[in-house]
Amino acid sequence: NAGVMQNPRHLVRRRGQEARLRCSPMKGHSHVYWYRQLPEEGLKFMVYLQKENIIDESGMPKERFSAEFPKEGPSILRIQQVVRGDSAAYFCASSPTAGGLSEQYFGPGTRLTVT
Amino acid sequence: GESVGLHLPTLSVQEGDNSIINCAYSNSASDYFIWYKQESGKGPQFIIDIRSNMDKRQGQRVTVLLNKTVKHLSLQIAATQPGDSAVYFCAESTGRRALTFGSGTRLQVQP
Numbered sequence: 001n002a003g004v005m006q007n008p009r010h011l012v013r014r015r016g017q018e019a020r021l022r023c024s025p026m027k028g029h030s031h032v033y034w035y036r037q038l039p040e041e042g043l044k045f046m047v048y049l050q051k052e053n054i055i056d057e058s059g060m061p062k063e064r065f066s067a068e069f070p071k072e073g074p075s076i077l078r079i080q081q082v083v084r085g086d087s088a089a090y091f092c093a094s095s096p097t098a099g100g101l102s103e104q105y106f107g108p109g110t111r112l113t114v115t
Numbered sequence: 116g117e118s119v120g121l122h123l124p125t126l127s128v129q130e131g132d133n134s135i136i137n138c139a140y141s142n143s144a145s146d147y148f149i150w151y152k153q154e155s156g157k158g159p160q161f162i163i164d165i166r167s168n169m170d171k172r173q174g175q176r177v178t179v180l181l182n183k184t185v186k187h188l189s190l191q192i193a194a195t196q197p198g199d200s201a202v203y204f205c206a207e208s209t210g211r212r213a214l215t216f217g218s219g220t221r222l223q224v225q226p
Contacts, residue, residue: 004158033213042204042216043159056213091158103149104214106158 004107019079025094032075037089127223134192138205145207
């Protein structure tokens with residue numbers, strides 16, 4: 001049973017470019033969460049999605065960031081016009097049930113570097 | 116907003132000793148708590164969880180204690196091994212919301 005998969009593992013973008021991060025949840029999981037982690041800090045919640053629905057985006061910056069989880073295919077976190085402050089590790093997690101009522105399984109993360 | 120925090124940023128123990136990592140949380144409405152282990156360059160790995168209707172839960176070599184009176188959570192690791200060296204995060208949630216993570220404690224196991 002494959003775990004949560006994320007790609008790419010490392011992504012380098014120049015300022016102003018777009019970054020697309022992909023997350024495939026564990027088989028049978030329909031709840032996906034995105035978190036951001038700066039070096040030596042804890043993970044910060046960004047967005048919680050179910051298939052085709054955004055449930056909670058209270059942690060998402062209002063501009064340049066968007067997320068989707070289509071009926072088919074992986075969840076996508078999209079960052080437009082990246083800036084140096086977007087450099088971080090972005091982790092995706094999935095769970096079989098809603099919200100925080102069950103353990104969330106994390107992927108290996110995508111490390112975004114903005115030059 | 117309310118947050119979860121940790122008392123000690125770094126904990127150094129001898130191999131074979133028991134480790135205790137502490138966490139204070141501020142949201143009295145939190146009803147679910149998890150401890151994660153994160154090794155360098157990897158995603159968080161689930162260790163153990165506990166619900167607010169419990170005060171203790173044991174796993175293999177690990178025990179989580181929850182004291183709701185003082186809003187304190189701890190992770191005990193028995194017979195700590197070099198492979199336990201990592202950063203440990205506590206996390207909490209309320210109802211169906213996503214997890215709120217603490218800032219982490221680095222555990223260093225000395226051989």
